[in-house]
Amino acid sequence: MKDYPDKMTPEQARMFGEDVLNIVSQIPRGKVTTYGHIAAWAGWPSHSRMVGRTLRYTPGAEELPCHRVVNIAGRTAPGWSRQRILLEEEGVTFKPNGHVDMDKHLWEPGVSE
DNA sequence: TGCTTGACAGAAG
DNA sequence: CCTTCTGCCAAGC
Numbered sequence: 015m016k017d018y019p020d021k022m023t024p025e026q027a028r029m030f031g032e033d034v035l036n037i038v039s040q041i042p043r044g045k046v047t048t049y050g051h052i053a054a055w056a057g058w059p060s061h062s063r064m065v066g067r068t069l070r071y072t073p074g075a076e077e078l079p080c081h082r083v084v085n086i087a088g089r090t091a092p093g094w095s096r097q098r099i100l101l102e103e104e105g106v107t108f109k110p111n112g113h114v115d116m117d118k119h120l121w122e123p124g125v126s127e
Numbered sequence: 128t129g130c131t132t133g134a135c136a137g138a139a140g
Numbered sequence: 141c142c143t144t145c146t147g148c149c150a151a152g153c
Binding site for chain 3: 129130131132133135136137138139140
Binding site: 048049050053060061062063064065066067068069070080083084085086087090091092093094097 | 133134135136137
């Protein structure tokens with residue numbers, strides 16, 4: 015049996031969205047995680063894009079520390095320069111190339127739950 | 128129904 | 141480092 019179905023039912027999509035928001039809300043201050051990690055922990059390893067889409071289209075995501083979510087390269091979201099400012103104010107360090115120092119600030123979902 | 132888009136990931140040039 | 145391509149999958153047109 016497969017680990018996950020081929021496509022999401024509306025109910026699966028709803029669950030996924032809740033898991034994403036739930037995980038994001040648990041990211042510790044001064045830490046960051048990636049879309050891929052969140053998607054994988056939610057049970058849909060190949061839906062990393064859906065994570066970003068959910069955060070962008072879900073009203074209320076502003077309440078969450080969604081600025082602590084970056085891609086696996088430590089790059090911040092395109093068109094959202096403010097994200098970097100928010101992270102810097104939390105103590106997150108950036109490499110000279112403008113990317114988050116993942117080695118120091120990467121947080122994996124579920125490590126402290 | 129079919130093609131395009133994107134807050135991604137990974138590889139290639 | 142940057143850009144571009146492929147694979148991925150839901151949403152929009």
